[in-house]
Amino acid sequence: MNAAVAHAQPVILAGALGDAGSKLGQTLEALALFFGIALLVFFAAGRATGRLNRPLAIVVLLGPALVLLTVGLVVPAIRTIYLSLRSDDSSSFVGVANFKWAFTNGNLNQGVRQELFNTLLWIVIAPIVATVLGLLIAVLVDRMRHQAIYKSLIFMPVAISFVGASIIWKFVYDYRGPGLPQDGLLSQTVIALGWHNPPNWILSHPLNDFLLMVIMVWVQTGFAMVVLSAAIKAIPEDIIDAAKVDGARGWAMAFRITLPMIRNTLIVVLTTVMIITLKLFDIIRTMTGGNFGTDVLANDMYSQSFVEFNYGRGSALAVILFVGVLPLVAYNIHQLRRERETR
DSSP, rough: OHHHHHHHHHHHHHHHHHHHHHHHHHHHHHHHHHHHHHHHHHHHHHHHHGGGHHHHHHHHEEEEEEEHHHIIHHHHHHHHHHHHHHHOSSSSBTTTHHHHHSSOOOOGGGGHHHHHHHHHHHHHHHHHHHHHHHHHHHHHHEEEHHHHHHHHHHHGGGGHHHHHHHHHHHHHHOOOOHHHOSHHHHHHHHTTTTTOOOOOOOGGGGGGHHHHHHHHHHHHHHHHHHHHHHHHTTSSSSHHHHHTTTTTTHHHHIIIIIHTTTHHHHHHHHHHHHHHTTOOOOOHHHHHTTTTTTTHHHHHHHHHHHOOOOOHHHHHHHHHHHHHHHHHHHHHHHHHHHHHHHH
16 A cells, blocks of 8 residues: 555656646746737837827727736626625525625624624724834834834835734744643743733634734834835925924924824825725634634635635625725825825
8 A cells, every 4th residue: 555655646746747837838828928919019009100109009008907907807896796696606696685694683694793893893903003103113213323224124024925924923822721831922921921821812802803903013014114204204304494493392393294294195004004904814814714703804705705605695795895995995096196286
């Protein structure tokens, strides 16, 4: 039997390598075809003259973007809305039944109502905390020597994926049974402070929700700091000098000069982090899998679609998320346009 297994392993490995090579070849062929068509289009646009010059230039510049936008966003959005009105296997039309399942008071959707509450909690707390911390750090670091070093260290978590950040914080929240030596950083810290029997952090609800939010704040604070720091540095020096002449110092300078001058940037940062938080999936999936009262809409959308294979309910949750993101995106675009007009 061991010989058969040993003989089968090279065959399986060869098959996997062959499959990977085939997929790589198909990907390279698709890329070559795309770049070939692009080169032909650009060559034709460069050779065009007269009346065809401007229309062809518009097609060359906007055409690829519109095609990718249609294929990657518009078509999937329409298909998701269609599936949200169908049954679990998409075989029959059920109307708004999947949305009623998400919002009504039946016993079956107690988990979904908990997810809606958790999602709301996340988009209220995590973005505000990350933005406020980013602003405070931007103001403090802006007055320090060698600020580039400190900014780089604080910005570093932004370069880590949410999955990688979650794995790091798993070691922080790690818990071993009562009476066993604790190796989690948080447990060791509270024991050193005198708390001899710390709880299992990830299993303790609702504390675990806030502990998971710490990961999002840790990752996004660097982003907020960098953007807000750039906005603070863009404040004209003559305004700051005039405020100092008028006696503005400390908190008066911050609340009467700095914050009003960077208000639009502050709102853009806050709404951007809200959009990222609303689509939260990686942290929940990696840390708890949605268990222990920590589930959110994005994670349940995945579970409904790809674990329970209920495409109707999964698509309905995706539509709810899409509708929730739209106002934030529209407001973000509005603020960016206002900021450009101000400049």
